[in-house]
Amino acid sequence: MSEGLLAAHTAEGQEAVALLDRTRQAVEPELRRAVASLPGSMRRIASYHLGWEHADGGPAAGQGGKAIRPGLVLAAARALGGQPATAVKAAAAVELIHNFTLLHDDVIDRDRTRRHRPTAWTVFGDADAILAGDAMQALALRVLADDPHPAAPAAAARLAACVVELCEGQHTDTALEERGCDEVNLEECLAMAEAKTGALLGCACALGALYAGADRDEVEAMDAFGREAGLAFQLIDDVIGIWGDPGRTGKPAGADLLARKKSLPVVAALTSGTAAGSELAALYADLQADDVERAAEAVDRAGGRDWAQAHAADRMARAVQQLSRAVPDPEQAGGLLALAEFVTRRTY
């Protein structure tokens, strides 16, 4: 990277970090108010999951996630000429939906660690993690139902439709994981990633547009922007899941490989028709901790890593194209672009 590009990239990163900081400051009071309205047990589990409390109920420092989705809601509202402050409830609703899906996905995937802490089901049990997720979904829709903004009903309809898509995406993900290595194809996995990750990022952008009073075409273009950026984000996240630094990810090195996850780079490798791809399939049949490094190398040699990075760049280009449909002025689109670049260029 040239020094000029690096400087621009750093500036963009700083813009995104500042935007996310502002988002958290604006949205967290609304989130805390909503969660405080939950009855005792549901509130306690939600507060633990969000990083606000320890398991014993004592206050915690609050590693509550990066607030990317609420950041997209507010940035989209601003990009389309709206007032981000009026979209704070919508941003909180999207973040609640995101966290409800995390609670349930962790139960379903039996994931034991989230944001460097034990997942809620490992602390409170499956039943309470399921119920707290259910309550958080309801809370999200209640926040929107209580919002007097004229866009709130359309936002609620869109967010509810998005939840259905997220559920189908998580179902497909689980189903794909149960299939053999010779029974997966890349198209299907990309469609799954769009439903599981892209849909909510798209919905966040669409809600911001709705709150800015955007027209139908603009709302759809913003949804498409978020979906494409979301897919780029997932591809990079999958790369990090294999080659990421454990100190940053909070997970052991090659965690996704050890769990024999059929992440996108892995499926690209498995379906590459290369010798390295066959080697990976053989390793995946019975992977031990010792094999993780060899598996990572096989994904790399089969072209899985390069493909994921190239395809992420391709998706980002499509995202930018969609964004320019909704927001032709690059200056106005700055915040959204910075966020999209930020989440897809995380160092690992």
Added chain:
Amino acid sequence: MSEGLLAAHTAEGQEAVALLDRTRQAVEPELRRAVASLPGSMRRIASYHLGWEHADGGPAAGQGGKAIRPGLVLAAARALGGQPATAVKAAAAVELIHNFTLLHDDVIDRDRTRRHRPTAWTVFGDADAILAGDAMQALALRVLADDPHPAAPAAAARLAACVVELCEGQHTDTALEERGCDEVNLEECLAMAEAKTGALLGCACALGALYAGADRDEVEAMDAFGREAGLAFQLIDDVIGIWGDPGRTGKPAGADLLARKKSLPVVAALTSGTAAGSELAALYADLQADDVERAAEAVDRAGGRDWAQAHAADRMARAVQQLSRAVPDPEQAGGLLALAEFVTRRTY
């Protein structure tokens, strides 16, 4: 029962049966349309759970439940001078919420039979039953978000708040089941039953009132009517869970005892301070199939059965009182009364 009373009771029962038939005819098309909008897997699991499809996807006769909650929505709308036809989406939304909670409760309680069929989680697995429940919750809120009726936003807010209460109720139920026989009290169990069962019946009545344009006091009185009737219903349901006819309940005789459930008659017996109560506690410590009959007798001798029936009657009296607050004309309140009587006087 005198012959005159019996005739009135039968007529009331017939009125309720006819009302529930009309409800199913009015609401099922809306329900089917909503479920048909779900993506493939979610649709299939929901259709199985609702009794519309067999596990292999073939059409089934459709034992989809008694439609009591949608019946309450429509009857409440009519009782307050509204047009039941305009409240069909609200009725469908309430039924979807009810079924979402059944899907999740069956996973949590590990119940294997529902409406004489294997529960969804035993057929499709925990993950898909959780996800289909999530999708059905979202679908309910989407049906309301898409409803142009002016009461829809207030109904959505109320239904979402009700879901939170249902979650807390199910949590408390699970927590009570894990406690020892000497660590439960009746007040707590009644509060749990109100949250778990009463809340949604109250919400159904309140939604009907909202759709009829009722004022705040009327809406609250209708909610209270549904809650009290719901508690009466739960008490009778608990009696049936111990002494019900397996041919009618679809569950083995004394199923709730064999599962060592702390249902309301059981808790009344355990906390009765009687010798029979102590006998029951001793039996519950390690109950075998052979002990079920003795346990049922102990509940009876400890006064659990009488208490449950008397308390159900008391709750019904309170329900009728609340109803007369909202609907002073007994003629107009007829449908609601018939429904309430129907669900609390089921033969067993």
